[in-house]
Amino acid sequence: xxxxxxxxxxxxxxxxxxxxxxxxxxxxxxxxxxxxxxxxxxxxxxxxxxxxxxxxxxxxxxxxxxxxxxxxxxxxxxxxxxxxxxxxxxxxxxxxxxxxxxxxxxxxxxxxxxxxxxxxxxxxxxxxxxxxxxxxxxxxxxxxxxxxxxxxxxxxxxxxxxxxxxxxxxxxxxxxxxxxxxxxxxxxxxxxxxxxxxxxxxxxxxxxxxxxxxxxxxxxxxxxxxxxxxxxxxxxxxxxxxxxxxxxxxxxxxxxxxxxxxxxxxxxxxxxxxxxxxxxxxxxxxxxxxxxxxxxxxxxxxxxxxxxxxx
Amino acid sequence: xxxxxxxxxxxxxxxxxxxxxxxxxxxxxxxxxxxxxxxxxxxxxxxxxxxxxxxxxxxxxxxxxxxxxxxxxxxxxxxxxxxxxxxxxxxxxxxxxxxxxxxxxxxxxxxxxxxxxxxxxxxxxxxxxxxxxxxxxxxxxxxxxxxxxxxxxxxxxxxxxxxxxxxxxxxxxxxxxxxxxxxxxxxxxxxxxxxxxxxxxxxxxxxxxxxxxxxxxxxxxxxxxxxxxxxxxxxxxxxxxxxxxxxxxxxxxxxxxxxxxxxxxxxxxxxxxxxxxxxxxxxxxxxx
Numbered sequence: 133x134x135x136x137x138x139x140x141x142x143x144x145x146x147x148x149x150x151x152x153x154x155x156x157x158x159x160x161x162x163x164x165x166x167x168x169x170x171x172x173x174x175x176x177x178x179x180x181x182x183x184x185x186x187x188x189x190x191x192x193x194x195x196x197x198x199x200x201x202x203x204x205x206x207x208x209x210x211x212x213x214x215x216x217x218x219x220x221x222x223x224x225x226x227x228x229x230x231x232x233x234x235x236x237x238x239x240x241x242x243x244x245x246x247x248x249x250x251x252x253x254x255x256x257x258x259x260x261x262x263x264x265x266x267x268x269x270x271x272x273x274x275x276x277x278x279x280x281x282x283x284x285x286x287x288x289x290x291x292x293x294x295x296x297x298x299x300x301x302x303x304x305x306x307x308x309x310x311x312x313x314x315x316x317x318x319x320x321x322x323x324x325x326x327x328x329x330x331x332x333x334x335x336x337x338x339x340x341x342x343x344x345x346x347x348x349x350x351x352x353x354x355x356x357x358x359x360x361x362x363x364x365x366x367x368x369x370x371x372x373x374x375x376x377x378x379x380x381x382x383x384x385x386x387x388x389x390x391x392x393x394x395x396x397x398x399x400x401x402x403x404x405x406x407x408x409x410x411x412x413x414x415x416x417x418x419x420x421x422x423x424x425x426x427x428x429x430x431x432x433x434x435x436x437x438x439x440x441x442x443x
Numbered sequence: 444x445x446x447x448x449x450x451x452x453x454x455x456x457x458x459x460x461x462x463x464x465x466x467x468x469x470x471x472x473x474x475x476x477x478x479x480x481x482x483x484x485x486x487x488x489x490x491x492x493x494x495x496x497x498x499x500x501x502x503x504x505x506x507x508x509x510x511x512x513x514x515x516x517x518x519x520x521x522x523x524x525x526x527x528x529x530x531x532x533x534x535x536x537x538x539x540x541x542x543x544x545x546x547x548x549x550x551x552x553x554x555x556x557x558x559x560x561x562x563x564x565x566x567x568x569x570x571x572x573x574x575x576x577x578x579x580x581x582x583x584x585x586x587x588x589x590x591x592x593x594x595x596x597x598x599x600x601x602x603x604x605x606x607x608x609x610x611x612x613x614x615x616x617x618x619x620x621x622x623x624x625x626x627x628x629x630x631x632x633x634x635x636x637x638x639x640x641x642x643x644x645x646x647x648x649x650x651x652x653x654x655x656x657x658x659x660x661x662x663x664x665x666x667x668x669x670x671x672x673x674x675x676x677x678x679x680x681x682x683x684x685x686x687x688x689x690x691x692x693x694x695x696x697x698x699x700x701x702x703x704x705x706x707x708x709x710x711x712x713x714x715x716x717x718x719x720x721x722x723x724x725x726x727x728x729x730x731x
Contacts, residue, residue: 179535185533185534185535185538187538231718232714232717232718234718235717235718237534238471238475238477238534239672239717241477241534241535241538242477242668242672242713242717243713243714243717243718245668246665246668246710246713246714247714249665249706249710250707250710250711250714253704253706253707253710254707256703257703257704257707366661370539370542373535373539374539377536377539407554408550408554409550410546410549410550411546411547411549411550411551411554413543413546414542414543414544414545414546414547414548414550415543415547416543417539417540417542417543417546418525418540418543418544418547421529421532421536421539421540421543422525422528422529425529425532425536
């Protein structure tokens with residue numbers, strides 16, 4: 133267990149204390165923070181470890197939200213609906229991954245982007261099951277009030293974040309993680325030395341979709357109403373990438389910190405510039421890529437290097 | 444007659460799709476950048492045509508002449524200032540960069556034009572012609588001819604002009620082009636400017652036919668994706684073939700399964716094509 137992984141676990145443990153200090157607003161932010169961290173950590177398995185530019189996060193977030201939402205609306209309890217959403221997303225992603233991950237670079241990016249469109253249109257047209265464009269209402273859980281509800285969903289999302297973080301660490305320490313970084317460095321060579329690259333990539337794609345789908349399920353139960361253009365929003369695909377870029381690609385701690393920093397930026401922008409919030413987000417993305425392409429975690433080492441040069 | 448009508452509609456719509464996609468295809472082919480701003484450029488072109496018509500009664504045909512140089516300069520500047528700095532980065536970075544730029548442009552349009560749907564209605568309207576019961580609206584027909592003309596102009600530029608040959612050279616082999624004395628950064632900027640100008644002109648033509656709103660940009664972008672993948676990347680003839688094929692699939696699909704499923708069908712086809720034939724229908728390595 134490396135030092136940065138320990139710091140990450142400690143960080144997640146600290147977040148669990150949030151309900152002791154904050155009100156409903158802080159809990160809402162905390163829930164979103166956990167959700168963003170889940171999305172970013174999951175993306176990191178495919179995008180960071182295996183090096184595939186996946187834009188499919190939104191597709192599996194929406195898929196999970198709809199699996200969870202439909203089951204909840206039919207009266208299934210949350211504790212059953214969320215795992216089913218996760219497993220369903222895993223299976224769909226692993227099967228699609230076996231086909232899609234044979235593409236590389238730009239073609240994979242386009243295919244993963246198109247996946248969002250396909251899922252959204254399918255959900256839009258399956259009106260009987262999903263309510264189509266009218267959206268899907270999910271019944272309120274019988275609970276003891278606003279604060280109890282907020283605390284419940286905060287801990288639900290937090291637990292999922294913990295599971296995701298443990299999964300990501302386990303993957304990066306295991307043979308799977310080693311195989312994925314081989315694939316990132318040179319896929320043909322990895323194939324030549326007998327690595328079953330298709331299997332590895334499919335599992336990685338499935339794992340990255342599994343927790344995103346579960347997060348979608350919890351999200352659906354949390355907001356009580358979902359519609360296709362909301363949960364299949366391409367921003368859910370781009371935000372995790374921006375978070376990973378903020379924190380620096382690859383390390384789970386960096387990605388998680390990136391998610392929190394991103395949420396802070398987003399909240400400030402939402403509160404102050406509601407009319408131009410997406411434009412400001414665009415400016416942040418452009419500036420980040422132009423001036424800090426290796427993320428916040430690189431600032432320290434850059435300073436250090438410069439210090440060395442001056443000395 | 445029903446089949447003939449579907450065929451004619453597909454031909455007309457297909458040429459418009461080709462016009463939407465050709466600039467996107469050029470940028471992807473030459474710069475190796477998936478240009479997510481493309482859809483917003485098209486919408487901006489539509490707004491330009493709409494504003495000129497509403498404010499100054501400039502006919503959309505003249506708006507084409509105004510749009511082309513304006514958009515060329517716009518694209519050239521964006522490429523020079525922003526995109527050239529990340530052009531060698533992996534696809535993840537360039538794609539996210541164009542997404543960020545798209546957010547800025549799209550938000551600016553929502554801010555200035557609002558998200559309401561508008562329509563450029565010509566006075567008097569152009570009506571429609573019918574030949575043996577096959578009905579074609581005249582505005583679509585004229586827009587199709589203009590779209591074909593634009594595609595032809597791009598073909599001629601790439602084929603005949605020195606700068607066009609340089610663009611093709613950079614597409615074929617960047618390093619060899621550098622050795623031959625081609626200023627690659629300038630060529631990138633010119634190619635991006637050309638792509639932007641084509642998007643702007645496509646937008647002007649779209650304004651005649653479809654409602655205008657910043658929210659429609661993703662639909663245009665999606666069409667550009669599908670056309671490029673179906674037809675093959677970076678060639679003028681490929682974009683035409685892809686456009687007509689997409690329009691045919693959408694038309695026949697709508698007639699068979701209902702219009703709600705046309706988009707699903709086209710994107711499923713996109714994914715199938717990517718897996719089975721990523722080079723597209725007319726895919727070749729070269730650019731004309």
